[in-house]
Amino acid sequence: MRYGFLGPETTFTHQALLQALEVMPREFTDTVEQVPFAAVATATTDLLAGEIDALIAPIENSVEGGVSGTLDVLAATDSITIVAEQIVQVTFVLAARAETALDDLRVVSSHPHAQAQVQGWLRENVPGANVATASSTAAAARDLASMSSEEAHGRAAVCSPLAAAHFGLTVLAEQIEDNSGAQTRFVLVTREGRIPARTGADKTTLVVQLPHNRSGALLETLEMFSSNGVNLSRIESRPIGDFLGRYSFSIDAEGHIEDRRVAASLRALHRICPVVHFLGSYPRIDGQAPEPREEFADATYDQAHAWIEKLTAMVTPASEVEGAGTGSPAAVDARPEPDA
Numbered sequence: 001m002r003y004g005f006l007g008p009e010t011t012f013t014h015q016a017l018l019q020a021l022e023v024m025p026r027e028f029t030d031t032v033e034q035v036p037f038a039a040v041a042t043a044t045t046d047l048l049a050g051e052i053d054a055l056i057a058p059i060e061n062s063v064e065g066g067v068s069g070t071l072d073v074l075a076a077t078d079s080i081t082i083v084a085e086q087i088v089q090v091t092f093v094l095a096a097r098a099e100t101a102l103d104d105l106r107v108v109s110s111h112p113h114a115q116a117q118v119q120g121w122l123r124e125n126v127p128g129a130n131v132a133t134a135s136s137t138a139a140a141a142r143d144l145a146s147m148s149s150e151e152a153h154g155r156a157a158v159c160s161p162l163a164a165a166h167f168g169l170t171v172l173a174e175q176i177e178d179n180s181g182a183q184t185r186f187v188l189v190t191r192e193g194r195i196p197a198r199t200g201a202d203k204t205t206l207v208v209q210l211p212h213n214r215s216g217a218l219l220e221t222l223e224m225f226s227s228n229g230v231n232l233s234r235i236e237s238r239p240i241g242d243f244l245g246r247y248s249f250s251i252d253a254e255g256h257i258e259d260r261r262v263a264a265s266l267r268a269l270h271r272i273c274p275v276v277h278f279l280g281s282y283p284r285i286d287g288q289a290p291e292p293r294e295e296f297a298d299a300t301y302d303q304a305h306a307w308i309e310k311l312t313a314m315v316t317p318a319s320e321v322e323g324a325g326t327g328s329p330a331a332v333d334a335r336p337e338p339d340a
């Protein structure tokens with residue numbers, strides 16, 4: 001299997017891939033090739049073209065919420081399925097070449113997610129430095145390590161402690177994140193195919209468009225989950241992109257498509273929403289199983305279904321009703337003439 005990730009090695013995405021490989025069933029880890037990419041979008045193109053078999057990408061972080069780049073790629077592509085999730089604890093260091101001091105810094109480069117999570121620290125501690133964008137935290141570290149001494153003068157990278165060590169940089173400051181304990185959630189996606197088996201502690205990811213021009217459309221959509229006892233762990237609006245005011249909603253719901261309550265919610269969404277894009281049901285990394293009330297248990301749905309089946313089986317077939325038909329013109333003609 002060829003696994004794509006935002007490279008080079010020692011990015012947070014790479015750490016997520018290594019964590020995912022550790023817990024993956026044997027059949028998916030027999031032959032592993034790790035393929036670094038400079039952007040999620042190019043990795044997605046290669047995934048769709050069959051150049052790689054799976055791809056891992058950040059979808060949500062505990063500081064800023066949804067990762068719009070990933071959410072938009074997932075929403076735009078029909079043939080991608082999320083098969084697993086991973087959570088990485090994120091901590092950043094400020095790393096530079098050995099001869100650099102904090103006061104020398106003029107340029108600090110990193111990935112935009114990292115920039116957003118250390119902006120307070122940078123403002124306070126290196127207010128004179130400009131922030132430059134790198135394709136990843138590890139790319140910022142690698143590029144700094146490969147510069148000439150003159151070029152590297154006054155520069156630093158914000159990256160993981162692992163990346164600083166791997167690329168031989170000196171750590172000027174550690175734990176520079178504005179929110180300690182920050183986490184990023186990653187998803188492992190494959191081309192459309194098999195949905196992982198239900199574990200009892202699963203998540204289902206969807207993108208839906210609301211019923212058009214209807215007051216209360218979002219409420220109506222969310223009611224389909226609440227009336228089936230399904231809890232949501234993330235809901236995010238993303239512009240559809242055609243004109244202002246049109247949004248789709250990216251949703252994580254607790255449960256698996258094989259849970260009756262989740263299937264019933266999705267059936268209801270399918271009836272009312274113009275677009276329901278199923279992105280996958282997969283095991284929750286925290287293993288926390290929801291405890292649905294009895295009215296939302298599989299057996300309760302099955303009993304309700306069996307009850308209706310029994311009742312409908314008792315309905316007299318239309319063909320046996322004397323003089324009645326199936327609503328065809330002949331049946332209409334058979335009605336008595338109205339009194340003159």
Ligand SMILES: O=C(O)C(=O)Cc1ccccc1
Binds near residue numbers: 010011090114137138
């Ligand atoms: O640049 C990286 O290392 C990434 O994997 C992207 C990223 C950056 C910061 C937090 C989480 C993911």
